[in-house]
Amino acid sequence: xxxxxxxxxxxxxxxxxxxxxxxxxxxxxxxxxxxxxxxxxxxxxxxxxxxxxxxxxxxxxxxxxxxxxxxxxxxxxxxxxxxxxxxxxxxxxxxxxxxxxxxxxxxxxxxxxxxxxxxxxxxxxxxxxxxxxxxxxxxxxxxxxxxxxxxxxxxxxxxxxxxxxxxxxxxxxxxxxxxxxxxxxxxxxxxxxxxxxxxxxxxxxxxxxxxxxxxxxxxxxxxxxxxxxxxxxxxxxxxxxxxxxxxxxxxxxxxxxxxxxxxxxxxxxxxxxxxxxxxxxxxxxxxxxxxxxxxxxxxxxxxxxxxxxxxxxxxxxxxxxxxxxxxxxxxxxxxxxxxxxxxxxxxxxxxxxxxxxxxxxxxxxxxxxxxxxxxxxxxxxxxxxxxxxxxxxxxxxxxxxxxxxxxxxxxxxxxxxxxxxxxxxxxxxxxxxxxxxxxxxxxxxxxxxxxxxxxxxxxxxxxxxxxxxxxxxxxxxxxxxxxxxxxxxxxxxxxxxxxxxxxxxxxxxxxxxx
Ligand code: FAD
Ligand code: SF4
Numbered sequence: 001x002x003x004x005x006x007x008x009x010x011x012x013x014x015x016x017x018x019x020x021x022x023x024x025x026x027x028x029x030x031x032x033x034x035x036x037x038x039x040x041x042x043x044x045x046x047x048x049x050x051x052x053x054x055x056x057x058x059x060x061x062x063x064x065x066x067x068x069x070x071x072x073x074x075x076x077x078x079x080x081x082x083x084x085x086x087x088x089x090x091x092x093x094x095x096x097x098x099x100x101x102x103x104x105x106x107x108x109x110x111x112x113x114x115x116x117x118x119x120x121x122x123x124x125x126x127x128x129x130x131x132x133x134x135x136x137x138x139x140x141x142x143x144x145x146x147x148x149x150x151x152x153x154x155x156x157x158x159x160x161x162x163x164x165x166x167x168x169x170x171x172x173x174x175x176x177x178x179x180x181x182x183x184x185x186x187x188x189x190x191x192x193x194x195x196x197x198x199x200x201x202x203x204x205x206x207x208x209x210x211x212x213x214x215x216x217x218x219x220x221x222x223x224x225x226x227x228x229x230x231x232x233x234x235x236x237x238x239x240x241x242x243x244x245x246x247x248x249x250x251x252x253x254x255x256x257x258x259x260x261x262x263x264x265x266x267x268x269x270x271x272x273x274x275x276x277x278x279x280x281x282x283x284x285x286x287x288x289x290x291x292x293x294x295x296x297x298x299x300x301x302x303x304x305x306x307x308x309x310x311x312x313x314x315x316x317x318x319x320x321x322x323x324x325x326x327x328x329x330x331x332x333x334x335x336x337x338x339x340x341x342x343x344x345x346x347x348x349x350x351x352x353x354x355x356x357x358x359x360x361x362x363x364x365x366x367x368x369x370x371x372x373x374x375x376x377x378x379x380x381x382x383x384x385x386x387x388x389x390x391x392x393x394x395x396x397x398x399x400x401x402x403x404x405x406x407x408x409x410x411x412x413x414x415x416x417x418x419x420x421x422x423x424x425x426x427x428x429x430x431x432x433x434x435x436x437x438x439x440x441x442x443x444x445x446x447x448x449x450x451x452x453x454x455x456x457x458x459x460x461x462x463x464x465x466x467x468x469x470x471x472x473x474x475x476x477x478x479x480x481x482x483x484x485x486x487x488x489x490x491x492x493x494x495x496x497x498x499x500x501x502x503x504x505x506x507x508x509x510x511x512x513x514x
Pocket of ligand 1: 267268269270271272273275276311312315316317319369370371372374375379396397400402403404407408409411412415416
């Protein structure tokens with residue numbers, strides 16, 4: 001190490017992009033700084049696997065940079081010089097190494113963006129922020145695309161992105177003649193169907209776990225620190241992607257919405273942690289998927305590939321665009337004025353409702369649940385039960401390995417809780433037990449009866465579903481996508497309606513006991 005550097009470049013924990021142009025050239029007068037700070041471990045209660053995953057990946061990334069000849073300063077959580085604040089640590093290093101220029105990559109979180117902007121304004125040396133070179137659509141481009149449009153429909157943005165990157169097109173037209181093959185996907189797992197085992201790693205993180213525990217960081221969830229299952233290097237992330245291509249892609253779309261007691265990730269890729277830390281780039285992921293499919297068209301249908309590409313270049317980029325267009329207001333939107341506290345079984349999985357029990361238990365065990373478990377089980381129930389979206393957000397932000405606010409809050413507050421009143425979704429994603437029964441094997445092992453709306457053992461989703469529509473009528477009735485549900489409700493007998501309301505109220509009054 002030298003005692004002076006010209007430039008300090010800050011690399012945040014979700015900026016582990018080894019392909020970034022910063023690293024194309026070794027510059028002896030540039031010091032790269034990474035740090036583990038309580039500011040980041042404590043702003044919400046995180047799953048222990050999320051904390052360990054981030055720190056392990058950051059440490060591996062710093063080692064890689066050093067091996068390539070870059071000058072790196074890594075501040076561990078237990079370093080006595082660590083002030084536990086990003087900006088105070090940077091300030092101290094600017095002094096220590098007589099830094100002349102401060103540079104950082106644009107943060108993806110609003111709170112960090114504010115903090116770093118305020119910090120650079122206070123600095124006496126010049127500073128510069130640069131793109132993370134990760135996303136496929138710039139924030140301004142997203143807002144330009146939707147300027148003057150009445151609604152922010154994802155599908156139109158997705159088509160724009162397909163054209164922009166020339167993906168799955170022939171002569172400017174979508175391959176196979178359709179833009180979206182969703183209708184061919186979304187099947188329930190057949191009985192006795194066996195999904196492949198999730199591809200996991202055995203990363204030893206015991207020392208890190210000991211250090212984090214000794215530092216008194218509070219956390220949620222479980223971990224086996226001898227065999228940490230998530231990828232923490234680029235090599236492992238690429239291996240996980242390869243496994244997805246070879247083993248999961250052929251049935252990814254078909255069973256995208258299926259849920260099972262026995263298979264916690266079904267055919268999902270589990271690459272969101274690698275993507276959100278920027279270890280993998282979205283373009284390399286979709287290009288790999290398309291290239292693999294081009295060589296295996298006899299085994300893999302276009303619908304599997306289109307569905308996957310849409311998640312990455314469509315939904316993921318769209319959520320980021322929405323986040324930057326609507327923050328900070330977005331984080332306090334509460335369209336239904338929901339105020340109920342989150343039931344404590346969200347932190348333990350101890351509920352008789354089998355769908356929630358399984359989805360929550362696996363989240364505690366693996367820091368992961370797939371999209372439909374998040375949307376149609378835990379999210380669905382929270383919305384039907386009128387839980388305060390801020391509490392719902394804090395749960396999702398803490399519990400999942402891939403949860404970073406820009407993608408968590410838009411999915412939770414927007415897509416799942418409809419707390420934005422319809423910016424992300426055109427209608428609330430809610431269902432009665434019917435959907436869960438159709439798409440999973442949860443109901444057969446449940447203490448409740450999926451067929452009953454009221455009475456002893458009636459599934460809570462059923463009465464809460466109708467009660468939700470009934471009590472939110474003034475806010476939803478005019479929505480053309482749900483008006484049919486009001487016609488069905490209106491046709492019901494008054495006595496039946498009243499017993500549904502009474503049943504729902506009983507459940508709402510005893511949420512903790514369900
Ligand atoms: P796959 O199903 O294999 O999909 C591949 C990739 O597509 C994912 O890795 C992800 O990068 C992208 N993708 C798919 N759906 C979405 C989506 N709706 N929004 C953004 N990207 C998407 N995703 C996060 O990355 N972080 C979160 O904090 C997060 N919170 C969510 C909260 C709720 C309530 C809901 C309903 C969804 C949330 N999602 C979140 C989206 C999605 O559930 C996860 O991206 C996905 O489950 C990650 O697992 P996978 O890699 O196996 O995904
Ligand atoms: Fe969930 Fe109701 Fe099915 Fe039980 S019966 S698993 S509570 S949907």
